[in-house]
Amino acid sequence: MTMQSAYEAEVAQGRIKSDPAQLAVLPELERVRFALTQPVQKTGFFKRKAEPIKGLYMWGGVGRGKSMLMDLLYEQVDAAKERWHFHAFMQWVHSEMTEVRKTGVDDAIKPVAKTLSDRLRFLAFDEMQITDITDAMIVGRLFENMFEAGVVVVTTSNRPPTDLYKNGLNRQLFVPFIDLLQDRMVVHELASDTDHRQGRLSGSDVYFTPLNADASVQMNQVWTELSGGCEEELTLHVKGREVVIPRFHNGIARAKFFDLCGKPLGAGDYLALSEAVRVLLLDDIPRLSRQNFNEAKRFVTLIDALYEAKVQLICSAAAKPEMLYVEGEGTFEFERTASRLREMQSDDWMSAD
Incomplete structure (x- = not known):
């Protein structure tokens, strides 16, 4: 089912209300969904390396439907996949790195990135926020390794990539990761005037x-x-x-x-x-x-x-x-x-x- 069809089905069943800003991002969601239906191209003699699939970075105010749209995409993707809230993911990464260090390796990030890329092709994140310099440096290298391995990432955030870890300590060390995000992901603002949570929370x-x-x-x-x-x-x-x-x-x-x-x-x-x-x-x-x-x-x-x-x-x-x-x-x-x-x-x- 295409993302357009999946969205229209949700509207028809009364689970969501149609929103112009949400409709505008459906082509990007469909681009990711369709690309993930294609077989992974192996590289070798006389074979040109396949162009990597660009991920998607959806950002906007609270209640605009970012998480709902990402979940809708996640349901339609037929590939090895995982969905995480960003903070829960970082907890898992810290735990995995602690275990890897017990083996005596100098660089604990690469083995964690390999574990992820070996078991999935699509990674969905909710609420990307960077508030700690340690997390900032870890996530930068982790994403770099995952992108290189062909993992497709879709994430939501309340702020654009350029505002991540804004005014943070030693932020200049984090800027290359922001450039990487903007190079390997399509950045799309969900600029809706409607907060779809307000009916419940008022x-x-x-x-x-x-x-x-x-x-x-x-x-x-x-x-x-x-x-x-x-x-x-x-x-x-x-x-x-x-x-x-x-x-x-x-x-x-x-x-x-x-x-x-x-x-x-x-x-x-x-x-x-x-x-x-x-x-x-x-x-x-x-x-x-x-x-x-x-x-x-x-x-x-x-x-x-x-x-x-x-x-x-x-x-x-x-x-x-x-x-x-x-x-x-x-x-x-x-x-x-x-x-x-x-x-x-x-x-x-x-x-x-």
Whole structure:
């Protein structure tokens, strides 16, 4: 089935709504799908090396349908394939490199790249983000090796290649990888005016209070709808430490207040989380006071990170934002957090500048 036919079938069955920006990228998706139906050409005497298949780098704002389109392509590709969320992939790469180093090799990246290229021809990534110089250097060499082996990569991102690892430490070392991406992949902006998630994530649908059985039921319903019933653990590597998010799928994370604010986490941890997820479901925010002052300070820092990164927050809480912190040191400072929590519930917050 062509990508056009597959897309039209989804529209006909009411699972998606037709969008001009999505229709515009279908020819590129079909180009990749069709190319992968062709047999791999072996090189040898009197045979010209086949032109490598260019991948696709789809970028655009949240809710524009990038992941949906990539999943649609993934379903239609009939070749050895794998689909990863980018952060989960990098966790796997770090783990594999650790195992390879135990064998005494000097370069652990090449064996990992060979493992991938031996077992697949098509690699789909969701949410490419580069926030760490170590990851920046690893992913550059890894992709170079995979491209050389003929692996076709399709990825989504919220930013264009030129903005990856923007203002990062020693970014000049990463620039050759950006050039490689633009050479080996077609870069396509999904410039839709419609956020297809806003129908689910707006107004009273994102803040449930008080903490009772009804709030739990509604949080579970949102999680099931957004995650599709799939989940895994997400481990973020932050300055040599591991921050574990208990439940995660396709850019959607879920954790309890204690998981993120009851442990000694800081701004760097929350920034890494904000880079890794598009939506955070946070359960069981308690009333805050001098009795749990440290947790309250962390919560303020968490909300600041989510707010600045435009991460959609869905939560259950003991009270409305203005009544979460009503006594004790820090009450005045919490007013801004309450204001941000209220603003993050508005229908147009995600699309605001």
